[in-house]
Amino acid sequence: MKTILLKDAVALIPDGASVMIGGFMGVGTPERLVDELVRQGKRDLTVIANDNALPGIGIGKLISAGAVKKTIASHIGLNPDTQKKMLARELEVDLVPQGTLIERIRAGGFGLGGVLTPTGVGTVVEKGKQRIELDGKPYLLETALRADFALVEAFLADYTGNLYYALTARNFNPVIAMAADTVIVEAENIVPVGVIAPDHVMTPAPVVDYIVSHA
Amino acid sequence: MDAQTIIAKRIAQELRDGMLVNLGIGIPTLVARYVPAGLHVYFQSENGLIGTAGAVDGMHHPLLTDAGGKPVSALPGACTFDSAMSFGLIRGGHVDMTVLGALQVDAAGQLANWMVPGKMVPGMGGAMDLVTGAKRVIVAMQHTAKGQPKIVKRCSLPLTSVRSVDLVVTDLAVIGFPGGRATLLETAPGVTVGQVREATQAELAVSERVCAMAL
Numbered sequence: 001m002k003t004i005l006l007k008d009a010v011a012l013i014p015d016g017a018s019v020m021i022g023g024f025m026g027v028g029t030p031e032r033l034v035d036e037l038v039r040q041g042k043r044d045l046t047v048i049a050n051d052n053a054l055p056g057i058g059i060g061k062l063i064s065a066g067a068v069k070k071t072i073a074s075h076i077g078l079n080p081d082t083q084k085k086m087l088a089r090e091l092e093v094d095l096v097p098q099g100t101l102i103e104r105i106r107a108g109g110f111g112l113g114g115v116l117t118p119t120g121v122g123t124v125v126e127k128g129k130q131r132i133e134l135d136g137k138p139y140l141l142e143t144a145l146r147a148d149f150a151l152v153e154a155f156l157a158d159y160t161g162n163l164y165y166a167l168t169a170r171n172f173n174p175v176i177a178m179a180a181d182t183v184i185v186e187a188e189n190i191v192p193v194g195v196i197a198p199d200h201v202m203t204p205a206p207v208v209d210y211i212v213s214h215a
Numbered sequence: 216m217d218a219q220t221i222i223a224k225r226i227a228q229e230l231r232d233g234m235l236v237n238l239g240i241g242i243p244t245l246v247a248r249y250v251p252a253g254l255h256v257y258f259q260s261e262n263g264l265i266g267t268a269g270a271v272d273g274m275h276h277p278l279l280t281d282a283g284g285k286p287v288s289a290l291p292g293a294c295t296f297d298s299a300m301s302f303g304l305i306r307g308g309h310v311d312m313t314v315l316g317a318l319q320v321d322a323a324g325q326l327a328n329w330m331v332p333g334k335m336v337p338g339m340g341g342a343m344d345l346v347t348g349a350k351r352v353i354v355a356m357q358h359t360a361k362g363q364p365k366i367v368k369r370c371s372l373p374l375t376s377v378r379s380v381d382l383v384v385t386d387l388a389v390i391g392f393p394g395g396r397a398t399l400l401e402t403a404p405g406v407t408v409g410q411v412r413e414a415t416q417a418e419l420a421v422s423e424r425v426c427a428m429a430l
Contacts (some may be wrong), residue, residue, distance in 0.1 A: 023264070023388075027284055050298065053284075069235050074270075074338055074339065074340050075338040076336070076338050077335075077337020083336065086381075095339060097339050097340075097342075097343040098261065098302060098341040098344060099306050099341065103302070113316075117306065118347050118348075121345055122374065125343065125374065128393070155278070157312055167263075167276065167278040168279055168280050170296065170297045171263050172297070172298050175298060202297075
C-alpha cells in the first residue's frame with residue numbers, strides 16, 4: 001500500500017476504464033475522488049455501483065459531467081440526468097437487482113465464476129441468461145463482475161491500509177475492494193496502526209493499493 | 216382517517232414480536248409508526264442497518280441513513296453490515312416480512328412495481344430480491360390510480376417476481392390469494408363489498424368470513 005496525492009490517484013484512471021464506486025445514494029461514496037474525476041475531465045467510464053445518486057451528489061456528478069458511457073446499477077430513479085441521458089441514448093444503463101449486483105461483485109472478488117440466484121427467474125431479468133434447476137428449484141446463472149479500479153470510501157484507514165467502515169456508509173465498499181485490479185481508498189480518518197483492532201478490520205491491508213493522502 | 220393511515224395501521228396488525236421486517240419507500244414506511252404496544256420488531260434498511268428508527272432532531276449523522284439517503288437513527292441493539300450481508304438476509308429467508316408498494320397486482324397475486332416501459336425506469340433496487348426471498352410479502356397501495364384499478368386480471372407491466380404476494384392492503388380492502396385466487400378478506404370502514412368489486416378489475420372471490428377492518 002502507498003499513499004498518493006488525489007490528483008495522482010485519479011491520473012492512474014484512463015478514459016474508458018471500468019470503475020466500481022462505493023456508496024448508497026451518495027452515502028459512503030468517495031466524494032473527493034469523484035470531484036477529481038470530473039475536474040480531470042475523464043470520459044467513457046463504465047461505472048459499477050449501487051445507484052446513480054442525485055445530480056450534484058456522488059456518482060450523480062459523474063453522470064452530469066458526461067464522464068460515463070455505461071452504468072451498471074440497481075437503481076437510477078432518483079437521478080433525472082441518468083433517465084434523460086438513457087432515453088437520449090447517450091448513456092447505456094444495465095439494471096441489475098441489488099442483491100444480484102452485490103453477489104456478482106462478491107463472486108468477482110472471491111474467485112468465483114458467478115452465482116446461482118432465484119431472484120429474477122421468470123422476469124425480464126432472465127433474458128439471455130442460463131436457467132439452472134437444482135433440487136427442482138429454478139435459479140439464474142449470474143456471472144461475476146470485476147473492474148479495473150475500485151474507488152472505496154472508508155471511515156478509518158491505518159498506515160498499512162487496514163480499513164474500517166462506519167454505519168450505513170459500508171454498503172458496497174468492502175465488497176468492491178476485493179473485485180478490482182487497482183483499489184484506491186479515500187479515508188475520512190488516517191490513523192496509526194493498532195487504532196483499528198485486528199478483530200475490527202473489515203478490509204485487510206493487502207488488498208488496498210493506494211490511500212489518498214490528506215496532504 | 217386518510218387512505219395512507221388506514222393502510223399503514225392495518226398492515227401494522229400483521230407484525231409479530233421479534234420479526235425482522237423490511238419496509239419499502241412511500242406508504243410502507245408509515246407502518247413503523249403503528250407498531251402495536253409491547254411488540255419489539257426489528258426494522259431492516261437494505262443499505263445496511265437493522266434497528267432503524269426515525270431521525271432525531273439535531274442528532275443527524277451523515278453516515279446513518281435509510282435506503283433513500285435520508286437521515287435515520289438506530290435503536291439500542293442495532294447493527295450495521297455491508298450489502299452482501301444485507302441481501303443475504305433478504306434472499307436467504309431471514310426477513311420475516313416485507314411491505315412494498317405496487318403499480319399492479321394481478322388475480323394470482325403477482326406483482327409489478329419497478330418500471331413502466333418507455334416512461335419510468337427507476338430500476339428494481341432491492342424489490343426483486345425482497346419479493347423472492349422474504350417469508351411474507353405484503354403490498355401496501357391505494358386501490359386505484361387516477362380512477363383506474365391497480366388489481367388487474369393480468370399485469371401488463373414487467374413483473375417483479377413470479378412469486379405471488381401474500382396480502383394486499385389498500386384504502387378499500389384486504390385481499391389474500393388462497394389457492395392462487397384473489398379473495399376479499401376485509402373491507403375498510405364504510406366500504407361495501409360492491410364498492411371493492413367496482414374498483415377491482417381482477418375477478419374477486421369473497422371470503423365467507425369477510426368483515427370490516429378493525430382499526
